[in-house]
Amino acid sequence: MKKQKRVGLEGSFAVAEAVRMANADVISAYPITPQTHIVERLSEMVADRKLDAEFICVESEHSAMSACVGASAAGARVFTCSAGQGLELMHEVLYIPSSMRLPVVAVVANRALSAPLSVWCDHSDAMAVRDIGWIQMFAENNQQAFDLTLCAYRVAEDREVLFPAMVHIDGFYLSHVIEDLVLPDEEEVAGFLPDYEHPFALDPAKPVSMGCYAPPFIYPETKKAQVVAFEGTRPKILEVWKEFGEVFGRDYAPVEEYKMEGARVALLTMGSCSETAMLAVDELRAEGGDGAEATTGLVRLRLWRPFPFKEFREAVKDLEVLVVLDRAVSFGMGGPVCSEVRSALYGCEEAERPKIVSFIAGLGGRDIRVEEFKFMIRQALKEKAEEKAEEKAEEKAEEKAEEKAERGEEIEAEMIGVRE
Amino acid sequence: MSGGELGWRDLEVGFVVTEPGNAAAYKTGDWRSEKPVRENEKCIKCGICFIYCPEACIEETEDGFFEANLFYCKGCGICAHECPRAVITMVEEAEE
Numbered sequence: 001m002k003k004q005k006r007v008g009l010e011g012s013f014a015v016a017e018a019v020r021m022a023n024a025d026v027i028s029a030y031p032i033t034p035q036t037h038i039v040e041r042l043s044e045m046v047a048d049r050k051l052d053a054e055f056i057c058v059e060s061e062h063s064a065m066s067a068c069v070g071a072s073a074a075g076a077r078v079f080t081c082s083a084g085q086g087l088e089l090m091h092e093v094l095y096i097p098s099s100m101r102l103p104v105v106a107v108v109a110n111r112a113l114s115a116p117l118s119v120w121c122d123h124s125d126a127m128a129v130r131d132i133g134w135i136q137m138f139a140e141n142n143q144q145a146f147d148l149t150l151c152a153y154r155v156a157e158d159r160e161v162l163f164p165a166m167v168h169i170d171g172f173y174l175s176h177v178i179e180d181l182v183l184p185d186e187e188e189v190a191g192f193l194p195d196y197e198h199p200f201a202l203d204p205a206k207p208v209s210m211g212c213y214a215p216p217f218i219y220p221e222t223k224k225a226q227v228v229a230f231e232g233t234r235p236k237i238l239e240v241w242k243e244f245g246e247v248f249g250r251d252y253a254p255v256e257e258y259k260m261e262g263a264r265v266a267l268l269t270m271g272s273c274s275e276t277a278m279l280a281v282d283e284l285r286a287e288g289g290d291g292a293e294a295t296t297g298l299v300r301l302r303l304w305r306p307f308p309f310k311e312f313r314e315a316v317k318d319l320e321v322l323v324v325l326d327r328a329v330s331f332g333m334g335g336p337v338c339s340e341v342r343s344a345l346y347g348c349e350e351a352e353r354p355k356i357v358s359f360i361a362g363l364g365g366r367d368i369r370v371e372e373f374k375f376m377i378r379q380a381l382k383e384k385a386e387e388k389a390e391e392k393a394e395e396k397a398e399e400k401a402e403e404k405a406e407r408g409e410e411i412e413a414e415m416i417g418v419r420e
Numbered sequence: 421m422s423g424g425e426l427g428w429r430d431l432e433v434g435f436v437v438t439e440p441g442n443a444a445a446y447k448t449g450d451w452r453s454e455k456p457v458r459e460n461e462k463c464i465k466c467g468i469c470f471i472y473c474p475e476a477c478i479e480e481t482e483d484g485f486f487e488a489n490l491f492y493c494k495g496c497g498i499c500a501h502e503c504p505r506a507v508i509t510m511v512e513e514a515e516e
Contacts, residue, residue, distance in 0.1 A: 099434065099435070100434040100435070100436075101433050101434030102434070162433060162434070199433060200432065200433065200434070200436045200438070207440040208436050208437060208438050208440070209436070209437040209440065209442075210434065210436055210437075211435075212435060212437050213443075214435065217424040218424070218426065220428075221426060221427060221428040221430075221431060222428070222431060222435045224428040225428040225429070225431050225435070228428070229433075
């Protein structure tokens with residue numbers, strides 16, 4: 001590893017710096033808070049000839065993604081970014097690069113969705129694009145925003161991958177906050193990120209048709225091929241993160257653990273609030289005495305798609321209670337991350353999986369404080385203790401089965417930090 | 421080539437089609453419920469049917485008349501509607 005430069009940068013500028021070092025060929029984006037600084041900075045870099053790229057000004061996010069699809073098909077390394085309503089307007093086109101296997105890279109500065117209008121952070125926009133077939137990662141600080149953007153290119157453009165990749169950074173918490181981070185040596189970045197070559201880049205000398213019409217006799221075959229190929233990205237993502245660690249000295253994993261050794265209860269988070277959660281874990285461990293809360297740990301989902309089933313199950317296998325924090329609502333279904341986590345554990349024996357307690361907090365930019373994370377853990381442990389007591393008291397097996405059915409049918413997510 | 425025999429492993433990455441212009445191999449004639457039948461003795465060879473056909477499947481024959489290629493003809497009936505001499509009648513397809 002060569003000398004790395006320590007600098008102070010807001011998250012948006014860190015992302016722009018990563019895109020510059022990646023030497024992107026085409027950038028197309030439409031400004032929307034809180035993502036605007038990323039494209040602003042990139043347009044300056046292009047204007048100042050610090051980045052030799054085509055900057056395509058478009059009239060909407062729908063067009064931004066369309067321009068990226070075209071440029072990527074022509075063999076260009078492309079970049080776009082958006083947030084909230086902008087990502088929603090882009091939605092229709094998001095399925096195109098993943099189905100056409102074009103390695104577009106996008107950064108989303110996560111933002112709540114209207115109405116009411118909010119420019120502030122939550123994960124509603126991210127949850128609305130769960131199923132688009134992109135590789136998706138969550139950063140929790142500006143260093144990660146930089147690193148994961150570089151990794152996104154490397155993974156997406158790998159010949160065995162060829163899927164678009166999205167890096168989620170929390171709007172304002174990361175996009176607008178200046179933090180210190182280290183910038184790697186540019187030559188080392190160039191070595192880590194070889195030139196992008198698509199096997200079927202548009203070329204008049206070798207004509208192909210992309211995004212064709214597929215009648216019912218062939219459409220399911222195209223989707224099966226996509227599903228199998230997307231599953232196949234898992235080992236490649238691990239490989240790229242391993243290599244990134246070796247070259248730049250910072251390690252990433254699909255599920256990252258904090259103080260999980262011997263933990264009986266843990267929080268599960270995504271994004272910037274993970275660092276607040278770490279403080280809560282430290283305090284609970286210090287204050288918990290002999291109680292269960294002194295064994296609190298934290299797991300963060302770094303990789304969101306493809307969902308890291310194996311690593312997640314491994315991380316939580318010894319827990320008694322898992323507290324899942326959602327920063328979005330799936331109306332009528334509770335917290336979207338919680339439903340996926342439950343589904344990921346469904347195959348495990350009931351006795352072997354932790355009790356899952358679901359909380360929703362931090363909507364529309366409401367801060368989630370250390371005290372609230374501590375409350376979540378204490379509340380979850382209380383519920384677990386009550387459940388145990390009930391089980392002991394409960395003798396009638398029939399009633400118990402009925403109760404279990406009732407309990408199992410709904411996800412009750414408690415919204416906390418909300419005034420009555 | 422209909423593609424109906426291809427399995428998912430046979431497809432190129434991203435369902436790229438490497439054979440340009442292969443839409444011509446796709447039969448649209450089986451969308452048809454009525455076919456155009458001509459009485460060429462009334463035809464003045466004006467070519468309006470040829471111009472209006474949205475499928476561009478009407479071709480000029482050697483003797484200067486026009487015929488729809490039934491591999492592509494979807495039976496929309498625009499040629500019959502536009503013909504100034506009522507040469508073309510749309511006749512319901514029947515099982516042969």
